[in-house]
Amino acid sequence: MKNNSIKKKESALIVLQEEIAENVYSMWIETDISKNCIPGQFISVYPDDPSKLLPRPISICETDNGRLRIVYRIAGEGTGEFSALKKGDHIDILGPLGNGFPVLEGKAILIGGGIGIPPMLGLARSRNKNDTIIVSGYRNSDMFLEKELSNNGTLMIATEDGSVGIKGNVMDVLHEKNLRADVIYACGPLPMLKAVKEYSEKTGITAYVSMEERMACGIGACLACVCSSTEVDDHSKVKNKRICKDGPVFNVKEVNL
């Protein structure tokens, strides 16, 4: 069997790294992977510390001319190590991984909660901005990516403390503005994705959610990062789907949240 894969593990050059909100970092790297990925896919990022075996799955924020951007929050020692890297350093990555968001015509609502916001920028850039509503949820006024997002669609903001936009979460924006569209794309914490599923069921709007789970291989072999599927999955033959390989993006009808 011939190996035509575009996936690879490589050491990528960091061309820019900056803290864009408290503990939230934006890193641009130079990699050929950038030419073969679509919004909603992710890369595995490897700590240099040999005591840390497993890659950190991080969503692709956007790509531009041979470069790829990730925006991530420091969640532990691994991402802490990434945040200390500077322009000119190298970082081990593998990708592109996962399926990405399906392209649908018509009006779309892009919902990002917290560190689920970054992939929405790449998705917004791939769409007609006049057909794109972006709803971003932050903790407070310490926001990130909001300027780029507003350049690529109609941006609506929710903050938990009410300091910017609507006080509450992204779902409060959807309900308050009674937003309607042909499709919803969402990435964020599980309670948010559950609420998106309910909203989709209530309004009949097709919705795709990007999920996360603790991963090991990141390529579909180890079966660590499964989610519960509504039907028997063709690969697993049980009601489990692999988030890293069959996802991370699923139609909400496919998965139990």
Add this chain to the structure above:
Amino acid sequence: MNLSVKIAGVEFNNPVMTASGTFGSGMEYNEFIDLNKLGAVVTKGVSNVPWSGNPVPRVAETYGGMLNAIGLQNPGIDTFIKRDLSFLKDFDTRVIVNVCGKTIDDYTEVVERLNDEDRVDMLEINVSCPNVKEGAIAFGQNRDALYEITDKIKRVSKRPVIMKLSPNVTDIADMAKAAEAAGADAISLINTITGVKVDINRRSFVLANKTGGLSGPAIKPVALRMVYQCAKAVSIPIIGMGGISNAEDALEFMMVGARAIAVGAMNFHDPYTTEKVVLGIKKFMQDNKISDINDIVGCIE
């Protein structure tokens, strides 16, 4: 320079294999490496019917290693034969199928189904998975139970049988002897070492299953010690594994008595690890003027 090794009459191009459960059936890793360069693909455990496995989280990173409690999720023997074995037909590598079950009948049903599959070169019997409640480990932690299941499987299998041993026992050499006495053609070790990880903020276990199996470089010294003990205790071939990340690790296992070795958790860290281990062994042989890899097997008394 000869890299090929023979186990129970089966010849392998080289001694580097994949550890069951870390590599699927090779389909996903085929996008990164050339499976033809491996001594064998050892497939993920397969049972008579599909198994759903454990709830998530199923994995947790630990210092120099990881815990897993996948719970042997697998699509069952029907799909495995149709899809996975068909996929492997195109490759010039040996195929070792890992078999799991809850009862002896479960195991022998799978073994019998595989008897007529030409693509299967050997079987590895998983009696040591620490993450399923029934069967499996129960056979691997008791000498008499291990003897009985080995004997029953040997009676029905047309293929050579490897018994995969658990390190979660008092005396692994005793278990190796039981497998050998019951007719096992080879043994492989070690499976993972049971462990836990605690989340102090949530005051809970990190894994949904509470306990999981520890693998990765952290367990290598334990695995080496156990391979050495078993090599002293039995004369059947040993496939050594546990934290192998490079050729030097692989050679350590071979020098204390492993005829072949398997790479497990390190596939997750670097999908090219197996290929790199093969190249590294070749280089070591060149540098040290070793013409036959078999000359170093068990060279440390």
